[in-house]
Amino acid sequence: xxxxxxxxxxxxxxxxxxxxxxxxxxxxxxxxxxxxxxxxxxxxxxxxxxxxxxxxxxxxxxxxxxxxxxxxxxxxxxxxxxxxxxxxxxxxxxxxxxxxxxxxxxxxxxxxxxxxxxxxxxxxxxxxxxxxxxxxxxxxxxxxxxxxxxxxxxxxxxxxxxxxxxxxxxxxxxxxxxxxxxxxxxxxxxxxxxxxxxxxxxxxxxxxxxxxxxxxxxxxxxxxxxxxxxxxxxxxxxxxxxxxxxxxxxxxxxxxxxxxxxxxxxxxxxxxxxxxxxxxxxxxxxxxxxxxxxxxxx
Amino acid sequence: xxxxxxxxxxxxxxxxxxxxxxxxxxxxxxxxxxxxxxxxxxxxxxxxxxxxxxxxxxxxxxxxxxxxxxxxxxxxxxxxxxxxxxxxxxxxxxxxxxxxxxxxxxxxxxxxxxxxxxxxxxxxxxxxxxxxxxxxxxxxxxxxxxxxxxxxxxxxxxxxxxxxxxxxxxxxxxxxxxxxxxxxxxxxxxxxxxxxxxxxxxxxxxxxxxxxxxxxxxxxxxxxxxxxxxxxxxxxxxxxxxxxxxxxxxxxxxxxxxxxxxxxxxxxxxxxxxxxxxxxxxxxxxxxxxxxxxxxxxxxxxxxxxxxxxxxxxxxxxxxxxxxxxxxxxxxxxxxxxxxxxxxxxxxxxx
Numbered sequence: 001x002x003x004x005x006x007x008x009x010x011x012x013x014x015x016x017x018x019x020x021x022x023x024x025x026x027x028x029x030x031x032x033x034x035x036x037x038x039x040x041x042x043x044x045x046x047x048x049x050x051x052x053x054x055x056x057x058x059x060x061x062x063x064x065x066x067x068x069x070x071x072x073x074x075x076x077x078x079x080x081x082x083x084x085x086x087x088x089x090x091x092x093x094x095x096x097x098x099x100x101x102x103x104x105x106x107x108x109x110x111x112x113x114x115x116x117x118x119x120x121x122x123x124x125x126x127x128x129x130x131x132x133x134x135x136x137x138x139x140x141x142x143x144x145x146x147x148x149x150x151x152x153x154x155x156x157x158x159x160x161x162x163x164x165x166x167x168x169x170x171x172x173x174x175x176x177x178x179x180x181x182x183x184x185x186x187x188x189x190x191x192x193x194x195x196x197x198x199x200x201x202x203x204x205x206x207x208x209x210x211x212x213x214x215x216x217x218x219x220x221x222x223x224x225x226x227x228x229x230x231x232x233x234x235x236x237x238x239x240x241x242x243x244x245x246x247x248x249x250x251x252x253x254x255x256x257x258x259x260x261x262x263x264x265x266x267x268x269x270x271x272x273x274x275x276x277x278x279x280x281x282x283x284x285x286x287x288x289x290x291x292x293x294x295x296x297x298x
Numbered sequence: 299x300x301x302x303x304x305x306x307x308x309x310x311x312x313x314x315x316x317x318x319x320x321x322x323x324x325x326x327x328x329x330x331x332x333x334x335x336x337x338x339x340x341x342x343x344x345x346x347x348x349x350x351x352x353x354x355x356x357x358x359x360x361x362x363x364x365x366x367x368x369x370x371x372x373x374x375x376x377x378x379x380x381x382x383x384x385x386x387x388x389x390x391x392x393x394x395x396x397x398x399x400x401x402x403x404x405x406x407x408x409x410x411x412x413x414x415x416x417x418x419x420x421x422x423x424x425x426x427x428x429x430x431x432x433x434x435x436x437x438x439x440x441x442x443x444x445x446x447x448x449x450x451x452x453x454x455x456x457x458x459x460x461x462x463x464x465x466x467x468x469x470x471x472x473x474x475x476x477x478x479x480x481x482x483x484x485x486x487x488x489x490x491x492x493x494x495x496x497x498x499x500x501x502x503x504x505x506x507x508x509x510x511x512x513x514x515x516x517x518x519x520x521x522x523x524x525x526x527x528x529x530x531x532x533x534x535x536x537x538x539x540x541x542x543x544x545x546x547x548x549x550x551x552x553x554x555x556x557x558x559x560x561x562x563x564x565x566x567x568x569x570x571x572x573x574x575x576x577x578x579x580x581x582x583x584x585x586x587x588x589x590x591x592x593x594x595x596x597x598x599x600x601x602x603x604x605x606x607x608x609x610x611x612x613x614x615x616x617x618x619x620x621x622x623x624x625x626x627x628x629x630x631x632x633x634x635x636x637x638x639x640x641x642x643x644x645x646x647x648x649x
Contacts, residue, residue, distance in 0.1 A: 003499030007492055014488075101331055108331040109512075111534045114520065204487040204513040206535065209329030210361070211511075213486040244489075248479055248496035257480040257646045 021191025033089025036216025037096020067193020364389025
């Protein structure tokens, strides 16, 4: 059981990073489908920076920076030029897949030392599961907690939610709609970059083309799954990671592998059904202006 | 969704532009940067360019999903003046056969399939020969008598690898048990590493894989277990864990076949080459006692010379049925339709 739970902690981390960032962007009313592309650029940049400097910290920062750069392209197109957000996001993903492959060519087949793990507190089974991970695992959790605090306990968070729910009213109240959305999207980019960096310098320290293998799309789904609430997002990320990891541990228990392979999606659908039964709740949390460009009329 | 996007992301990449006698197209299932299956096919393509210089032009299309997109990509290559097209994954079989019928003047080569035509040849490598060698090493090296196998999909190619390794391991260590975990993917470093960790957590101390990334080797190294590389030499990813790797070397075959098209002697053939032809190569042996390395090298030589075969009878499946009787050797047809696990394999076999 312990190795299983430890694996869950690790596997959930990239989802936590990317989905927390996307949650903030969506809460401001911007749907960025470019998560996968931003994660890949983050992954390749973090790998390159870490292997060049030997510092995982610089690598992670570079990964976040690459995510921000990608998000900036998206923001200019989708916020300032008011391009269709879904199409721009898809283009960003496609661009990210190609560009990361191109940039990453010299790093194929290169190993890298894994991000160092913190010491384990060997007191109980619980502490052995929770402690002893690398710092990024905890950073991801801290960021999710920080975002929850920011959204619900600060004035700026309230303003961000207002911008996402009704950009017209927010604008009329004098809130800086465009600047808020830029900030939210760039934050989302940094988090996606960190999620990608986690994959290439900590989870499996290597670079391989398309190595995120669709995790960006799962993170996107998690945001909806969580009905745009950070607490549920954390639960969803761990739940999804647990069901995925159960595939590998469950096969030893002679559970049919096809059943295990479909279990994560089954769990997702079940959760979505339960959540959508409460329509008022879903509507209360979904940003009303999600995906709609804002054109100030005065 | 992801597959569709990958298809959209695919672009044609032409690598040289001068006037040539022959344009050769390659369709890859993964990115050339996978450092595994597709990477090795691309090394073969580069060897063709090296061997023939300006006489040939090569084109490749990577990350082509198996299915309708493959047909479109293959047709596009055939229609754009390519004289020889290699399609390098099992799932391209029907698409390749269909396009081959529509373009009788274009020569096609499909890897790991079984449909042929006058202008459609098939080729594969006897990876199970390498599996027998690593099975022998694993049987000698495991201390817990439990070997783990990270498998992609339940197709004959993968199943015969599991069986070849198990049979060889049992020959040197009758108590050995092979645990198979399916990851339902050819390439997903994260899941491959997770599968390796899960196997090691169950008390398995030697990991082998039939997936394409070096992540399992890395995970094994981190956990103090032993591992084998797949498709390329992956020693760098776990120098203290990597014992050897089964390397796919397509270069001899690609160079030979392109040469045959150039001098007009190409024929539709069914090639299944292994150690003897240099298409399957073992990486250098590490992290094992000298005697084990010698035993592995001896088996490699015996297979190369045809003195032994990884599937010599008796081969008994998990239900106790004799699949290959004593004194006989499994035929190629038997191997290519293998749908059973031998005794000693633990884990589900999806039908």
